[in-house]
Amino acid sequence: MVIARETMTPPRVDDSPTSLPGTSSSRRERSNPGLPPGSIVLDVGAREGRYSLELSRRFGFTVRGIEPVRRHLDNAARDLAAFAVEEPEAAARVRIDEGIAEKLTDPSGTVDLIWCRDVLVHVEDLEAAFGEFRRVLKPGVLTDSLWGVYQMIGKLNPRIYVLSA
Secondary structure: OOEEEEOOOOOOOOOOOOOOOOOOOOOOOOOOOOOOOOOEEEEEOOOOOHHHHHHHHHHOOEEEEEEOOHHHHHHHHHHHHHHHHHOHHHHOOEEEEEOEOOEOOOOOOOEOEEEEEOOHHHOOOHHHHHHHHHHHEOOOHHHHOOOOEEEEEOOOEEEEEEEEO
């Protein structure tokens, strides 16, 4: 059984994609959330891909978003195409696929960070979702870093979850 327990609250972030964990809301100050460029990020509940694109652009992450809603997938494809015109290198690191948190298609032990923005409230089976998160995260992510799973509930209540067996 996988248990998700809430742990420390990271620095307050606002609702803009320029304010990600570990960053200032100032565009001039672009600190990395502790992962090198090329790190693999899974954006669960990616919607139109806004955060997927920003994570790639700002930090050089390779991002795969998953989204179950067709309308959001269609909008994400349109936005990614427009982003590719402006920033082709960053856009090449982003992909948005149909999927749900409870049944991830990623191979085990391949993801550095799971980004969940206002999505866990919509997940039907949290235990299955956290089991999948634990499965796809690289070994050591759960003990070496609190950035394993980042969930933000609303604008003012960011939380980090640590998964344990």
